[in-house]
Amino acid sequence: RVEAGETMSWLGEDKRDMEQFISIEGGEYFLRSLERQVKIESFEISKYPVTNRWYEEFIKDNGYVTKEYWGKEGWKWLTDENIKQPGYWNDRKWKCPNSPVVGVSWYEAEAFANWLTAKRDDGNTYRLPNEKEWEAVSGGKKGREYSWGDVWDSNMCNNGEIDIDKTSLEGMFENGNTPEGVSDLNGNVWEWCMDWYGDSRSNRVLRGGSWFNNERLCRSAYRRYYH
Numbered sequence: 001r002v003e004a005g006e007t008m009s010w011l012g013e014d015k016r017d018m019e020q021f022i023s024i025e026g027g028e029y030f031l032r033s034l035e036r037q038v039k040i041e042s043f044e045i046s047k048y049p050v051t052n053r054w055y056e057e058f059i060k061d062n063g064y065v066t067k068e069y070w071g072k073e074g075w076k077w078l079t080d081e082n083i084k085q086p087g088y089w090n091d092r093k094w095k096c097p098n099s100p101v102v103g104v105s106w107y108e109a110e111a112f113a114n115w116l117t118a119k120r121d122d123g124n125t126y127r128l129p130n131e132k133e134w135e136a137v138s139g140g141k142k143g144r145e146y147s148w149g150d151v152w153d154s155n156m157c158n159n160g161e162i163d164i165d166k167t168s169l170e171g172m173f174e175n176g177n178t179p180e181g182v183s184d185l186n187g188n189v190w191e192w193c194m195d196w197y198g199d200s201r202s203n204r205v206l207r208g209g210s211w212f213n214n215e216r217l218c219r220s221a222y223r224r225y226y227h
Contacts, residue, residue, distance in 0.1 A: 032221035074107030157187030197225035
C-alpha cells in the first residue's frame with residue numbers, strides 16, 4: 001500500500017485536496033496531559049500535515065527570502081545559517097509529493113503559516129496550533145488515548161512497530177483518523193506546536209510521534225520538545 005500510494009503521488013494520480021481545513025467544535029475538553037478539563041475555543045485545523053507539494057509552493061514563492069514571513073529570531077537563524085530549504089529536501093526518500101514535509105524547524109513552520117495568511121488573504125489567520133488545541137483534536141472531548149480510541153492498534157498509524165521505516169502518504173491510515181476526519185495526528189511525523197516547553201524558552205513543543213516511535217510516544221497526551 002505504501003509503494004502503490006507513493007507511485008500514484010509521484011505520477012500525479014493522487015487528486016485529493018491536501019490543503020483543506022476541518023472545523024473543531026469549541027467547548028470543554030479533558031486533556032490527559034494536564035489531567036483536567038480545559039475550555040477550547042472553536043477553530044479550524046488542517047486535515048493533513050503540510051505536504052512536500054504544498055511546502056514547495058512556499059519555497060517557489062520566495063518564502064526563504066521574504067523577511068515579512070519570518071519572526072525576528074527566525075530571520076536571524078535563517079541568515080546566520082544560510083538556510084535555503086528544509087533539511088533532507090533533496091533526498092528522494094522523504095520527498096514524495098503527498099507525504100509530509102520533514103526537516104522543518106519551528107521557524108520554518110511559523111514562516112510557512114505567515115506566508116499562507118498573506119497568500120490566501122481570506123480574512124483568516126493561519127498559525128501553528130497551541131498544544132492544548134492539538135491535544136483536543138487528537139484526544140477529543142473525553143481525552144482518547146489515540147486519535148481513533150483508547151486501544152493501541154499498530155495498523156492505525158505509521159509507527160515504529162510496522163517497519164515502513166520512513167514517512168508515508170498522508171491519509172493512508174484512514175482508520176486512524178479522528179471522528180472529525182483529521183489524519184496522521186499519531187505517528188508519521190512529529191508536529192510542531194506554538195508553545196514553548198517549560199520556562200526556559202529554549203525549546204518548543206512537539207506532539208504526535210512519528211514513523212520511528214512506539215505506542216507510548218504516539219499517544220494524544222505525550223509531550224516532547226526540541227530546540
